[in-house]
Amino acid sequence: MVIVKERSIAVPVRIPKKLAKNLDKIAMSLGYKSRNQIIREALEQYVSNVMQAKVIEVRDYSVDEAAKKIDDYLSNNPGEHYVSEIAEVLGLELNVAFKATQKIMEEGLAEVKR
Numbered sequence: 438m439v440i441v442k443e444r445s446i447a448v449p450v451r452i453p454k455k456l457a458k459n460l461d462k463i464a465m466s467l468g469y470k471s472r473n474q475i476i477r478e479a480l481e482q483y484v485s486n487v488m489q490a491k492v493i494e495v496r497d498y499s500v501d502e503a504a505k506k507i508d509d510y511l512s513n514n515p516g517e518h519y520v521s522e523i524a525e526v527l528g529l530e531l532n533v534a535f536k537a538t539q540k541i542m543e544e545g546l547a548e549v550k551r
Contacts, residue, residue, distance in 0.1 A: 450476075496528045503529050503537035508546055 452460075460472035469475050498506065506527050511518065524534035541547045 498529060498533060500533055500536045500540060503527075503533045504540045507534065507537050508541055511541075511547055 457472065460475055463469070464472050464475055467475075506529070507523055510523055510527060520534050520538050521531060523529070523538070524531050527534075529537070538547065
């Protein structure tokens, strides 16, 4: 079996001395070969997180408009849902989503599962 290493490039970065000392402590205590290895792993994790992050566009809806959107969403997606999940999917401001959900519950169109 042949293992091909990915080519890398050097990226010079300046960091504060205190951070460098902390990286050295971490490297020593966790068995890393160098602070570069820690920095490389941290950057890989950060880039991975950013690449997987979703962009949420919040739309400006009134409570009545949001209630209609939420009612439609619940009709098409039966089951249990968190208000925060619905707000994210529909792009609603969280406070508007909670008020709209309260309105829907008062109208008997949805209920809280306990």
